[in-house]
Amino acid sequence: MPASVPTRPTTIFCASCPLRTLPAFQPVTAEQLAFIQSLKVAEVTLPARATIVAQGASADRLFTLLSGWAFRFKTLPDGRRQILNFLLPGDLLGLQAKLFDQTDHGIESLSDVVLCAFSRENIWHIFRDQPALAFDVTWLGAREEALVDDGLLSAGRRTAVERLAALLLQLHGRAEAVGLRRAGGGVALPLSQAHLADALGLSAVHLNRTMQRLRRAGIVELGGGVLRLPDMKAIRALARAVAPSMEPRPLI
């Protein structure tokens, strides 16, 4: 896994950003769009399993995930790993790393990813020149915290089945919102069971058994990188989750 991030020249213009056409994202003014374009210093393509931000490293850049999946994680000295949350297209990466000069978590790609890179100084320009966009940065940070909050509720107080149901439900909804719906009614989900286990605070073995319970109950179909939830009502009841708000969100 390369610790440094190769770059190549920008190839996608924000004005024709494929994400912006999705209803999940708020519209922006022409001026804001031009500003965002001016922030973008590079486009970065990485394969699956690449280190995007190393744990403990200082990040010199901030990214928006254009396509693909990634996750934030922490590891303890003896190797135990906790996945903090998953990152999907449109999500902001490295805000903490940027603000604190050092991260105590890493970010790794799950699939091939394309990232829009913003330089360190540019972040400050947002706050200075574009208060509405600065507000959006804060909003995206708060949304990420809300995801981690839910993960903590899961790890702390939900049973294994509830945790898995809640996570699959969340990922299904998020993937759908960014246009990852598949023909058969499912969504692409490039996670191994080991990833799910590390996200939920379970062992891989126990996660596997829990998954089979949901499968045999006809609530989850997962295989070949595709997730289908045939019984949304049942899985929502299991997760004891409230339907997440589907309001359009900012995209920077």
Added chain:
Amino acid sequence: MPASVPTRPTTIFCASCPLRTLPAFQPVTAEQLAFIQSLKVAEVTLPARATIVAQGASADRLFTLLSGWAFRFKTLPDGRRQILNFLLPGDLLGLQAKLFDQTDHGIESLSDVVLCAFSRENIWHIFRDQPALAFDVTWLGAREEALVDDGLLSAGRRTAVERLAALLLQLHGRAEAVGLRRAGGGVALPLSQAHLADALGLSAVHLNRTMQRLRRAGIVELGGGVLRLPDMKAIRALARAVAPSMEPRPLI
């Protein structure tokens, strides 16, 4: 527990805010100080165990905790509760509630608290008129997320002893930083064991037994609302925690 928040006129001027004298907080310019003062619409005093923000409610205000302790939490429909993080003087409350128009977590006081209240619109004024302060708001939000990240690492991957050690270490450090040091070398800690259990994803019974292990090992002394950590080296090793950065932080 009152769901609404009584107010009384402002009595403490930001210029003479007792928190600002602490080295834990960044200095501000006279102009910023005046701006912050202009944001403050009220000062709120609440007793222990009061609801500051109800779970599921929309928050019309943002607060800075001036004195006392509070915590953010989520509950499942059947009553299981997870404490997300603890709030100490200088911390910002209700940012998520403000940004999302509705919270799925509640905030409750642990001790008598005094809050500085900012109105909903004023938050926007910060972004429009004071980019440096807006940046600080984002910073405080990211810091809160870092705390939740650590809580998730604990709940997901640390053993009961490690979790407790990590939390007590964190709270000890934070309390010290805001001047809650006591004569005997400890810090005030107004938490019941039930609170610690709910923060760590443990049952109250198991937390009690875990606490006794740390006590008998001479690593923790907790009683009468005072926490002492006689063997910092041992508890840090147990928690497998890195020493948190002690850089001055923003105060709004």
Added chain:
DNA sequence: CGCAATCTTGAGGAGAGTCAAGATGCGTGG
């Protein structure tokens, strides 16, 4: 002085972890 919340202790059980082995799938190269 007495109630209520909190803390403590015991006993038994269940959920989840560990260890270990085998099955399945897949990309690569001979």
Added chain:
DNA sequence: CCACGCATCTTGACTCTCCTCAAGATTGCG
């Protein structure tokens, strides 16, 4: 085209951490 190797998934057996239920001891406070 098949064989090999590696990663992932699956299953079984056993263990142990942590939970639940239940009863008592302490403490603080009106």
